[in-house]
Amino acid sequence: MPSSLTQQSTLADQATHRLAHSIVTGELAQGQKLNEAELAERYGMGRGPLREALRHLEGMRLVKRTPNAGARVVVLDRKMLADLYGVREALEGMACRLAAAQMSDDEIAQLGALLDKHEAQIAKQGGKVYAQSEGDLDFHFQIARGSRNHMLMDLLGSEQYQLLRMCRHRTSRLAQRTLPALHQHRQIVEALANRDGELAEMLMRRHIHGAWRSISEIIDKEEQVA
């Protein structure tokens, strides 16, 4: 999903995507005030489309608006991330269970190939953490699609996915869980291939739970510093 592919038809959608990108990559700091006039000027558009974009982002939980006081970038505090990972555990677990029943053999094979690609990228070592993270999200998103539950895909894809990327960007320089994560991914694909939905769900839940514990430690360290 290259950021330069901003070929949305309406300016409001363009603004939504550009803002989301800036927020996720940390270009706009957490808690930062978002001035409508300033952003509108920067993006070369009026305030109308920008306001619509802000509303949209509010729905995605990337910004928080308060009437007559403007919009600020959301701050990912510990509680919020804990909540996010909790919900994700339930939702992605469910996605796995459904995917085990719904995905075609071909799709599951492609999922395995995706992991091969990740492994190669990791071996190449140079693979930036960021790219690796994106790959990980790809994996999760493909499983969400495999569930065939459109609401689940939307929930995991359009909304939580962005928050997750934001979290990753913040913690990526510290966490190096890529290898164990890859192994867990492999186990999940195997369970899917065996059409063992229960096992796939359990593995995914553990995988996410483990990721949260890892993230949680990082946050602890950061808070100790502060």
Add this chain to the structure above:
Amino acid sequence: MPSSLTQQSTLADQATHRLAHSIVTGELAQGQKLNEAELAERYGMGRGPLREALRHLEGMRLVKRTPNAGARVVVLDRKMLADLYGVREALEGMACRLAAAQMSDDEIAQLGALLDKHEAQIAKQGGKVYAQSEGDLDFHFQIARGSRNHMLMDLLGSEQYQLLRMCRHRTSRLAQRTLPALHQHRQIVEALANRDGELAEMLMRRHIHGAWRSISEIIDKEEQVA
């Protein structure tokens, strides 16, 4: 939630609530085109705030927008409702499990009292189905709050409940599952009181699954007619 209590500060928020209400109650039919100018006039405001409201409703999945072609009320087809109930099962099950650990004894007692009120209302028989439905949603929402997971509360409260209310309004005249539902609610409260999260989750999942089967039958009948 009286509809006359429209004391939101911004017009966009007012429009959001009024539109949501009109959609949920079926005053605006499913699939109906939403003309910006017409609605703006009816609500006595400009098109700007109304457009923001439309964006917001799009995030809530109550309307579907397509660029340059306007907004239409979402249509609740069978697949979508199936997806909704599936997600709800996972989410509300999770809420129950957390609530069993997080709610105070007092809150659980209040939940029981809420059910007493529902029972009285059912006995009074006159209790309109609509009111009963609202009561049911109250119950579910209180449990979501009991989970202390804010993201979960938002997901269940702000978005899915509206769709659910919409679904209820459409099927309410046919489904009379209030008594068994009340019984299941009682069992859930009991599990919560015993701090048995696993049982509470299982009971809630069954409760929702049962509700879906009931709704599903109604849809079948409606489709046979058509």
Add this chain to the structure above:
DNA sequence: CGACCTCAGATTGTCGACAAAGTGTGCAAA
């Protein structure tokens, strides 16, 4: 010296008008 009030400055909320895209109708030609 501190608390409170006043009054600009800045920012958000709202409106009306214009531009662009889409839609439908009617006429002409095959």
Add this chain to the structure above:
DNA sequence: TTTGCACACTTTGTCGACAATCTGAGGTCG
């Protein structure tokens, strides 16, 4: 009659300006 095209009309997308609200600096009074 049917197909295709052109034109007018409707509706959405966007902009600039004005009104309402909030913020903060400065001064005044206790």
